Structures are given as C-alpha cells and as structure tokens.
Amino acid sequence: MKVLHLNTYDANGGAGRACVRLSDALTANGVDSKVMVFYKFGQNPAIDTFSETPIQRAKAIYNIISERYWSKWLSKSLKTPFSLQWFGRSIKNHPEVKNADIIHLHWVNHGFLTPKFLAELDELEKPIVWTFHDSNAFTGGCHVRYGCENFHRQCGECPVLKMSGKEDASHKTWLRKQQAYEKMNFHIVAPSRWMANSIKFSSLLGTRAVNVIPNTLETNVFKPYVKKEAKKIFKIKPEKFVLLSGFMPSKNDKHKGTPYLLEALEILSRKADVKTEDIELVIFGNKENAEMPTFPFKTTFLGTIAKDEHLAKCYSAADAFITPSLEDNLPNTVMESLACATPVVAFRTGGIPDMVQHLQNGYLAEYENAEDLAEGIAWLYHHPERREIEKQARLSVLTNFAEEIVAAEHIHLYETLLSLQPK
Template sequence: MIDLKVVHLNTYDGNGGAGRACLRLSDALKASGIDSKVLVYYKFGQNPKIDTFSKTPIQKAMAVYNILSERYYAKWLSKSVKTPFSLQWFGKSIKNHPEVKNADIIHLHWINHGFLTPKFLAELDELEKPIVWTFHDSNAFTGGCHVRYGCENFHQQCGNCPILKINGDNDISHKTWLRKQKAYGELNFHIIAPSNWMAKSVKFSSLLGTRKTSVIPNTIETNVFKPYVKSEAKKILKINPDKFVLMSGFMPSKNDKHKGTPYLIEALEILSRRTGIQKSNIELVIFGNKENAEMPEFPFKTTFLGTINKDDHLAKCYSAADAFITPSLEDNLPNTVMESLACATPVIAFTTGGIPDMVKHMQNGYLAKYENAEDLANGIEWLYHRPNKEAIQKAARLSILSDFSEEVVAAEHIHLYETLINLQPK
C-alpha cells in the first residue's frame, strides 16, 4: 500500500447523513493507515478530527450568508413541496487552501448550501490531482433537485422542472444543468455511488452517463452499532421486555413526501385491524423528533425518544426494537437502515433506492412493494409471527459485517485511490 493523503470535502460536519458517512469513511481509512482528513465549509460541532474552511469571524459570517442565501432563494423560487432544491449560485473558491493543495486525493461528498458552485468545482482541475466524488443524493446530475421521485427530466437537459414556480424549457433547472455541463467538461473526476440504484441513476443521466462509476457503500462503526440483549435494552427504555417493539426514525409532517410517513400510518392502521395481532402487545418507538402538534396519531402505544445524540445509546435503542420500519420513498443508502441491521434488528422497508443493497427479502428483513401500505403491514406481521426471530437477527448483523464494515469499505476505497494515482501522468 502506497502512502496517501486524502482530504474529504463536505458542507457540514456530520449534520445529516452525508456528513456522518463522510466522517465514518475518514475514520475507517485512518484505521487502515491512510492519512485522511475531513474539511467542511461550516462547522457546527467541536470534533477535533474535523477542520473547517470558515475559521475567522469574517469567514464564518460569509459562510452563513452564503448558506442562508442559497437556502432562502431556493425556497422562494420553489413550489411549497417538501423536495430539496439547490441553485448553487453562492460558493467559495478552495483551490489555494493548503490542505487541498497538499492532498494526493481530493474526495468530494455533499457540497451544496453555498459551498462549491460548478465554477469553483471546475477550478479543482487546475491542481492536477485525482478527484473522487461520492454521490450521497442525485443533485450532481440534475438541474437542482436532490430527490427525483418519478421525474426523468435529468435524462435530457432538465427544464420544465416540476419543483419550480416558474418553469419552462429554459428555466433555472435547465440553466443550472448547462452550468454543470460546462464545469464537468473541465473537470475530471471518478464517481462513487454508495448503492447500485445510484449507479444506475448516474448511467441514465445526460450529464454524467458516460463517466466511470464505482459502487462502494458507506460504512459504519460496527464496534459502536452492535447488538445488545433485547430484553435488557427494552428495560433501559422502560419498555416491557415481552412487548413486540417497532421502531422508526425521524417523523416529519405527515404531508412530507420524501419520508413516506402516510404509508407508515396506513400500514400500522391495517396491522392493528388484523386478526392474530394483539394490539396491547405491540409498542411503537420513534426517535429523531420530539412529540409535537404535527406528530400523527398511531394505533399503538407510542414512545417518543426525541433526538439521540449519543451513538452508544442509539445502538441500545435499535437493539430494543424487534423491527425497524422505514417507509422512505427514495433513499440512496440510508444510515438508519445500516445502523439497525448492525444492531441485529431486522428492517422492514419499501423496495426502493439503495435499500435492497442492505435488506435481503425475508432473510434479514422484509422488502415491501413500493408505496404499498398493505405489504408494509405484511412485513411487520411476517416478523411478528416468525418463530425463529433470532436467526433473522443474526443474519442482520452478519450482513453488515460482511459487506459494510470499516475494514471492507476502507479497502475498496484504498484500491480505487491507488488505481487513480497509478493512472496519473508520471
């Protein structure tokens, strides 16, 4: 293995799935002997392992201005739909930053919200270094949206965007597409898709369909997210050990399209009416959001854990559950699914996005038909009546250790880095 200095670039420090995935990868690489560092545009926390481009008061103020401007302009120009959209009008040049200039590999992650515009991305080609870009969502190959749902405009040149208030052939999405086309024509980079679904999406895109793409998943700290004895974990949450516990993550408004909350509500209603289901024996646990006026009503006793900031406690919460349910309608490689499986808790989800890369139907979880609440309820009932739950729990844990552990994922990245280094002109 050759000596490598890798710098990872992300907008935020762990604020969201991409930030967590970025830091987890960097830690895994360091554990494998790589000089790996994370640099973010704006740093919220105090993690000493993460550096930032915005250190001085003036730099921080400028970053806040860019971030807020990007977000509010996008909100003003978009319809009132829960689909994130980025304009990439505001940004920062980083080509002269010492850590970027001295790196052997520049690894891009999530770079929206006022960080890197197409113009500032193209500048990185001047450094003549291998550039790798992990696509944590679809924004890199669309005219602005991060979640596509059924829209296929990215197959062409975007335009007529269903998200924008003012749309047409030459709307903002098409103009953004053209800016990206120009920038990508000046920038050589290798794409990493965390899931097969994302890789397939890239191939269909008009912007990047011919680019080289490797499928390498995100990783997880398997020594932190690990199984605990379920009965003991339930006691920690003050739940009767004999209860069948269903867990789900962040519950936004029931009108939120991306997270699929209405399907979860409907599935639980269906389940509660079925014969053979003892309602008093089932409890729902939700983390990531406190109980509030927008929280929907569920047909089972529900415990709201709020935001959990400590991963070891989060692992115990996963371990307390007999099943983790995610009704997401489009997701790349969701951290919550990986975390749950690592804690030996089977996952019940729709067959969508990168979830089938992790959940194997009726082996370590259940893949329901897309947007089918009835089948989501079938998955819960299947596990509820399953006599050999321990075998499914064991399969859940083993699936993460074999394909998503730090050692496995770090080795795949290192192999790619070395290949790209060797392809550089001597």
C-alpha cells in the same frame, strides 16, 4: 497518500456522517485521511473547517441562508429538496487542498462549491473522487427525483419550480454543471446500485466511470445488546414486540413516506391475529414542535438522540425497524439497525435492497404499498425463528459494510487513480 474529504457540514445530515465514518475507517487502515467542511457544527478536533474566523463564518452563514432562501422562493411547496448553487466559495488555494494527494468530494451544496468552484479544483491536477449521496450532482437542482426523468435530457420543464419552462432555472443550472464538468476529470463513487444506474441515465454524467462502493459505519458502536436488557433501559416490558421508526412527519421531506407508516400501522392494528396490547411503537429523531399523529399502539417518543451508543441500544430494544422511505440512496438508519441485529421492514426502493435481503434479514414491501408494509411487520411479529433473522441482520453488515471492507475498496480506487497520474 493524503486524502482530503470535503463536505458542507460535519455531522448535520446523512452525508456528513457517511463522510466522517469513511475518513475514520481509512485512518484506521493506515491512510492519512482528513475531513474539511464548509461550516462546522460539532466539536470533533479532527475535523477542520474553511470557515475558521468570525468573518469567514459570517460569510458561510450568508451563503447558506441565501442559497436556501432563493431555492425555496423559486420552488413550489412540494417538499422536494432543490438547490440552485448560486452561492459558493473558492478553495483551490487553501493549503490543505493543495497538499492533498486525493480530493474526495461528498455533499457540497448549501453555499459551498458551485459548479464554477468545483471546476477550479481540476486545475490542481490531482485525482478527484466524488461520492454521490443524493441525485443533485446530475440534475438541474433537485436532490430527490420522485420518478422525474428530465435529467435524462437537459432538465427544464421542472415540476419543482414555480416558473417552469424549457429555459427555466433547472435547465440553466444543468448548463452550468455541463460547462464545469467538461473541464473536470473526476471519478464517481455510487454508494448503491440504484444510484449507479441513475447516473448511467444522466445526460450530464452517463458516460463517466462509476464505482459502486457502499458507505460504512462503526460496527463496534452499532452492535447488538441483549434485547431484554435494552428494553428494560427504555422501561418496556420484555415480552412486548417493539417497532422502531427514526423520524416524524416533516414539512420538508416528502420522500420520507410518513403517511405510509401511519397507514401501515392502522392496517396492522386491524389484523385479527395481531394483539395491539402486545405491540409498542418507539419513535426517535422527531422534532419537539412536530404535530404528533394518533398511533394505534402505545407510543414512546425519544426525541433526538445525540450519542451513538444510546442509539444502538434503541435499535437493540426493537424487534423491527420500520422505514417507509420513498427514495433513499443508502440510508444510514437501515445499516445501523441491521448492525444492531434488528431486522428492517422497508419499501423496495433506492439503495435499500442493497442492505435488506427479503425474508432473510428483513422484509422488502412493494413500493408505496402500505398494506404490504403492514404485512412485513406481521411477518416478523409471527415469525417462529426471529432470532435467526436477527443474526442474519448483523452478519449482513459485517460481511458487506464493515469498516475494513469499505476502506479497502476506497484505497484500491485511490491507488489506481494515483497510478494513472503523469509521473
């Protein structure tokens, strides 16, 4: 069984990481699995690209830049990711695509596969599986919905677009997707229950079959280290209560919820039973040119961390990982933190409740409630059995998201789809 995974990028973004991790897990469980990307950033020799030659790379860059430019030009400055999918490339005649038994789609925006080129893949008469890493596949362009329900109908009247109306670009994109999907027989994988429920309300794909299968990660890489020793690596005193967060304010990612993090930390610092000198904040993944806010606690900025082994030690050094995300499918950072036995404090939103069990391996705060987010941090800060919560964090990943478990669920799906093919 040859499985070919298709993604726009190799390791640039959460979908790329999830795609590569799944392929590695399948390979480790005896499947001939391969990843091909539209544009390759990394050096992993196991990942191939459709843009090998200088001309192909130039065309790919043109597609990517054009798609992003026009989407940005037509959108309001709402910090909402949006794709028009006007630019793309046909891949149906590529040898790797033609030789695959299963075509597994992941994130295919930014100039890679338009609805037209997606529909072409059905001509190959192979089972197609599509993992939805965000909402774009069933909307008129947006990747993050923020409560907008226009996708229940046929989009249009889009709150993201400058020129909004019944026949706007979102509605026209919806129609192009409808036309393509009517020609396609593909099976949907939703990494979270939240995503699966969203698909059911979609006017485009609400009647399609959906399997809820989570993403996975490298449990032998993201693993617990002795907390005191991990803190020592980052020159943090072992008695400090360390808060870790994985992003900084972004001009493009409103859904990351940074203002709620800042407000929650201010609320926490004013609590009578919290000593600010006992707490240290560690931030990784921030952009060097980002404007840094003032935090009420001593703060260490680690910047971008390239090696996963080093990132695992960051998680292990923390007593709590804080993510104020407002809409996320199944965020990698939450799973990585739990795998390193670090409890997570987050809003009850998206796929996060699939990973964080309230008061067991972390704390789920009321949506958009900074005060409750601060309460969750204080809960861990004062908890007398914090080590038990840390054990539950690691156990929850090994039980539900380990490589062999997620691989087995995908293999079962692949085999089922292959058995339904005409002999």
